[in-house]
Amino acid sequence: MTATFECKGLSKNFGATQALDGVNISIAPGRVVGLLGPNGSGKTTLIKLANGLLTPSEGEVLICGKRPGPESKAVVSYLPDKTCMPLWMNPVQLMAFFQDFYGDFDRQRAEDMLQRLGLDKKQKLSQMSKGTREKVQLIMVMSRKAKLYLLDEPIGGVDPATRDYILDTIIRNYDPEAVVIISTHLISDVEKILDEVLFINRGRIMLQASVDDIRQQYGKSVDEYFREVFKC
Amino acid sequence: MLGKLIKHEFKGSGRTMVPFILVCLGLSVLAGLSIRGMEIQKDYGWFSIVFGIVMFLFVAGLIAVCVMALVVCIERFRKNLLGDEGYLMFTLPVSVDEHIFAKLIVSSVWFIATWLVCMLAFALMFLCNLNLIEVNWSEISFVFGEIWARLVDFGLLHVLGYFLEVLALVFVTCCGTCLQLYCAMAIGYSFSNHKVLLSVVFYFVISMVLSFIQSFGMLFLNTLNIQPVQSISNAGVVHVVLLAFLVYMLVYATIMYIPTRLLLKHRLNLP
Numbered sequence: 001m002t003a004t005f006e007c008k009g010l011s012k013n014f015g016a017t018q019a020l021d022g023v024n025i026s027i028a029p030g031r032v033v034g035l036l037g038p039n040g041s042g043k044t045t046l047i048k049l050a051n052g053l054l055t056p057s058e059g060e061v062l063i064c065g066k067r068p069g070p071e072s073k074a075v076v077s078y079l080p081d082k083t084c085m086p087l088w089m090n091p092v093q094l095m096a097f098f099q100d101f102y103g104d105f106d107r108q109r110a111e112d113m114l115q116r117l118g119l120d121k122k123q124k125l126s127q128m129s130k131g132t133r134e135k136v137q138l139i140m141v142m143s144r145k146a147k148l149y150l151l152d153e154p155i156g157g158v159d160p161a162t163r164d165y166i167l168d169t170i171i172r173n174y175d176p177e178a179v180v181i182i183s184t185h186l187i188s189d190v191e192k193i194l195d196e197v198l199f200i201n202r203g204r205i206m207l208q209a210s211v212d213d214i215r216q217q218y219g220k221s222v223d224e225y226f227r228e229v230f231k232c
Numbered sequence: 233m234l235g236k237l238i239k240h241e242f243k244g245s246g247r248t249m250v251p252f253i254l255v256c257l258g259l260s261v262l263a264g265l266s267i268r269g270m271e272i273q274k275d276y277g278w279f280s281i282v283f284g285i286v287m288f289l290f291v292a293g294l295i296a297v298c299v300m301a302l303v304v305c306i307e308r309f310r311k312n313l314l315g316d317e318g319y320l321m322f323t324l325p326v327s328v329d330e331h332i333f334a335k336l337i338v339s340s341v342w343f344i345a346t347w348l349v350c351m352l353a354f355a356l357m358f359l360c361n362l363n364l365i366e367v368n369w370s371e372i373s374f375v376f377g378e379i380w381a382r383l384v385d386f387g388l389l390h391v392l393g394y395f396l397e398v399l400a401l402v403f404v405t406c407c408g409t410c411l412q413l414y415c416a417m418a419i420g421y422s423f424s425n426h427k428v429l430l431s432v433v434f435y436f437v438i439s440m441v442l443s444f445i446q447s448f449g450m451l452f453l454n455t456l457n458i459q460p461v462q463s464i465s466n467a468g469v470v471h472v473v474l475l476a477f478l479v480y481m482l483v484y485a486t487i488m489y490i491p492t493r494l495l496l497k498h499r500l501n502l503p
Contacts (some may be wrong), residue, residue: 048502051323055498070233074325082503084319086312088247100236101324 002065004029004148004179005050009059012045012203019045021203022059027179029147032171032193034222035183037200038230043183044081046200047150051078063148074102077146081153081183083133087126091119091136098140110143113169117162131158138166142173149180155189167193187223197222199229233326237334244312245304249342252300253349256293260353263290264360271361290357294350301346305339309414314421318502328497332414332489340406390467397474404481411488412438418495442484 003026010023020042027033035043048054049061052068063072085094091114098105114121117135125133138154151170155163163186170180171193184190197214199207206229211222218225266286269279313321313331321331383391416438420431464472 053319053322053500053502070325070327073323076323078319078323080319082316082319084316086244086317086320088244097240100240101233101326 003027003062004064005181006062006065007046007059008062010046010049010056010061011058012042012049012054013057019203020049023200023203023205025198025205025208027181027196029177029179031195032180033182034187034190034194034197035181035200036185036187036197036222036226039185041200042203043200044152045203047078047152047181047183050148050150051076075104075147077141077144077149079138079141079149079151079154081156083125083130083137085125085133085137085140088124090124091121091139094125094136094140098143102144104145106143106145109173110139113139113143117165131162134158135162135166138169142169145175145178147175147178149178151180151182153184154182155184155186160189163189187226188221191222194222199226201230233324234330234334237324237326237330238337241308241334241338245308245338245342248304249297249300249345252293252297253345256297256349256353257356259286259290259293260356261360262286264357267357268361290353294353297346297349301339301342304342305335305410306413306417308339309335310417310421313496314417314427314502316503318500322496322500322502328493332492332496335414336407336410339410340403343406343409344402387467390471393471394474397471397478401474401478401481404478404485408481408485408488411485411492412442415488415492418492422495422499422501424501438488 005025005027007023007025010020010025011018012020023042023046035046037043045054049056050063050068052073060067063076066072089097091110095105095107095110098110099107111121114136117139119132119136119139125136128136134156135158138151141149141151149170154170155166158166167190170182182190182194191211194211196208196210198205209217214220214222214225220228263286266279266283270283311317313335322328413435416435417431419434420429421427423430
């Protein structure tokens with residue numbers, strides 16, 4: 001079976017700084033993966049490379065066997081760690097935009113989520129708070145029936161109640177054949193939905209293991225084990 | 233996908249351009265009516281102040297529309313592709329070429345639209361005062377008839393050819409101008425700091441290099457001592473000159489396009 005997400009000897013340099021160093025990853029369909037690491041470990045760089053926003057210095061990244069390009073972007077749903085939606089748009093305009101470009105966008109699902117979170121469909125993003133914008137952005141991203149979801153800090157800027165709703169939304173909405181990669185610092189919050197974790201530090205993958213294996217092998221939760229590994 | 237990008241680009245830029253165009257056309261009607269008022273009143277007291285203000289606003293409106301077309305061209309590329317919105321745009325299932333072409337086509341259309349709006353504004357101002365001017369329609373129809381007869385004598389195909397060549401030249405020139413701006417921004421934004429400043433610097437550097445190449449090219453052409461080809465008619469010479477300019481502008485636009493494309497594809501540096 002072709003891996004949904006694969007990195008082969010992936011490296012990325014920014015001048016003299018090595019952000020990623022010979023990363024090898026293979027993730028099969030149907031997994032929810034936590035990409036965990038301290039600040040500056042290379043998480044965002046890895047996600048940007050997968051989206052074709054950066055070009056690898058060495059190696060390659062493959063999405064369903066294809067290098068990043070228009071074809072791979074059609075099956076990747078990406079949530080960046082900042083507001084990227086045009087602020088002059090409102091959710092109705094955003095839904096029309098997503099519908100135009102993504103054949104897998106489920107408008108009804110987006111409408112339902114907007115209603116459930118009590119968001120005004122006619123309110124411009126520029127008039128919304130930062131947290132509300134993040135919710136709208138996540139709704140757009142999770143309303144696609146993509147093969148790979150790349151979520152960079154999806155719960156960083158929202159309150160704990162919304163955090164639970166978002167994690168619940170991720171689990172309820174994703175296709176069992178899809179892969180979800182969540183990059184976050186809030187490990188204890190996401191741990192309950194993860195199948196697998198990737199520990200990354202200084203551009204290198206230190207560990208790729210299932211959550212169950214970590215619990216059995218080390219007798220600790222992922223959050224506790226992470227704190228032990230990355231103790232300052 | 234290019235069509236969809238163009239549609240959304242028109243929506244994004246039209247939000248700024250359409251109100252400016254409508255205000256400009258509204259001001260041209262006001263200017264026309266104030267001229268009419270001046271003619272009727274013959275009293276140059278307080279109305280002359282109103283007339284002065286309206287005419288000032290009309291001219292300012294025309295300048296503002298032209299400036300806004302340039303600002304929109306720069307800002308749409310900068311914010312939509314090189315700013316935070318770039319995370320959304322560059323993860324759409326479209327190629328870099330489609331992104332550049334969508335921006336280019338829409339910006340060029342706005343540039344051409346602003347010139348048409350300026351002409352329309354003057355026409356509206358004139359139309360508001362049509363009944364104040366003694367129009368001799370028979371004389372006008374005679375003049376137009378004469379022009380038409382001359383055009384037929386000259387060759388309608390030539391005239392049509394000139395029209396299409398000038399149209400293409402205007403469009404390609406607009407594209408080249410936009411691409412030089414895009415190229416400078418693509419270079420400036422590939423650096424980590426002082427992105428705007430570097431974009432401005434690179435715009436002038438590109439302009440200087442181009443003018444140097446142009447001067448060098450002209451000198452080179454002079455040394456060739458090209459003699460006019462006797463077999464080509466005067467009408468044909470105009471075609472040759474227009475087509476030569478068109479080719480020159482196409483080369484210029486292509487030279488600006490290549491680094492822009494390469495930088496957006498391989499050196500994208502989103503904030």
